[in-house]
Amino acid sequence: MGKRKRSSATASVQPTNTLLPQKRHYRQRAHANPFSDHALSYPAAPDQLDWSAHYPAFAGTGKTPEFADVGCGFGGLLIALAPLFPDKLMLGMEIRVQVTQYVRDRIIALRATSATENSSPDTPRPYQNVSVVRANSMKFTPNYFLKASLSALFFLFPDPHFKARKHKARIISPTLLAEYAYVLRPGGIVYTITDVRDLHEWMKSHLEAFPLFEPVSEEDLRTEGKGPIVDAVYSSTEEGKKVERNKGDKWLACFRRIEVPRI
Template identity: 55%
Template sequence: MGGDKIKKDKRQKREEYRAAIRQEGVSELPRKKFYRQRAHANPFSDHQLIYPPSPDQMDWSSLFPHYVVDEPQDQQTPAPETSTSQDLAPLKVKRISKDVEVADIGCGFGGLLIALAPTMPDTLILGLEIRVSVTHFVEDRIKALRAQNDEAKLYRNVGVLRANTMKFLPNFFRKGQLSKIFICFPDPHFKARKHKQRIVSTTLNSEYAYVLRPGGIVYTITDVPNLHEWMVQHFDAHPSFERVPEEEQEADPCVAIMRTETEEGKKVERHKGEKHVALFRRLEDPAW
């Protein structure tokens, strides 16, 4: 009984903290200890996610409110993964002036997003994260940073969305919409029977190829040599990608940010671990 009461008290404190930090005008950066979450989530579980039937029906206005340009248009409601097309109803969808061009898949606590935002001020950057509390943390972090940097107009170009990339990536992005995809320190899923849950695979690489424009780059980094070899092997085998030469890779400013600014990257640094980086360029589609 005592243990249950302690858990309940901690849960209540977390809820009260989150409610307080989300009040209008609060610009305090959130603290991770109030956003407790398991390290990993099973992508094949039913997470009761909301997603649009197609990219044209995605309402980005709440994520990027400073880029809303005109009056709402009649669209349809995003469908939960348990719904059918018959469940859809009319919805007012606001358009924004730019398309999202950069996606951080499994963005974690948002370190890469926050570091990229000021270096790419004219580009909309989206973090995709499946875990509920972690997504809330990044939302509150972005809100606080926007408030703190309101005069400089910083961090308006970055947002986060709770989503299962393995299932619904093409629901959010049109063909050739993205210029960069980041896959930073993904879950290695060491056991062979769990390799199907890895975020890089033959099937998923075809989806990355679909949403990436020709010349776009997939950035990968991990501290697990076996997973690095797996990702290189699968991208090398895919006809839509070629590996970026190391000299060009090391000259890319995004690589330095990716190495140093993610929470996992900082953890590897503290433990004197090695980081394995590989970049892959989207090739032009062959002529029919």
């Protein structure tokens, strides 16, 4: 018998979104040691950063990032929120080389393929408001953000560091919370979510104990119009989608940066 010929339908199938990067080309370990020397390049101070290189469509506006996704992974949250808040600059911070490069390439591809027919000279094309840096957030967060410049900080499915001796590497700790409170403006929100109950209790208890944060319920956030952000926190990341596929639990805890009255 002769070989079966491929059907015309099969032969004519062409890959779509060929400009978008594929994760399989950016293989890397799931986590990186934040205490290792990663030979990172970082600014000495936030005012030494040229944000126009990250957000060329906003050059000359004086805008700086307002949302920061710490340990942004493959950028799911950033990509979900960018079209919802086109006037707010968003920055992902990721320590892994290949993962950072994937997010960077993904943003470049989305900027190139997401032009809209209805865009005007006064409206930046989609995804111009999002960028990523390779950075160790446990060491260099204040090097990137001015005091009280952020309105949202995201810690989504961070490394749980299960062993007790590794708890010092958790992204939420009293020392680090002082830095987060410094860069977060009064009224700004810290969003945390995890599928590890112990880590949820850890983050929640440390934020509750810190004097510059107060808990805010999911219901209150939705009433304030932050429902789209909450929805993205739950389901936009690769980790969040994996938990859903496995029918696991997710624990959300959000806190507001309080304003300290002047004496």
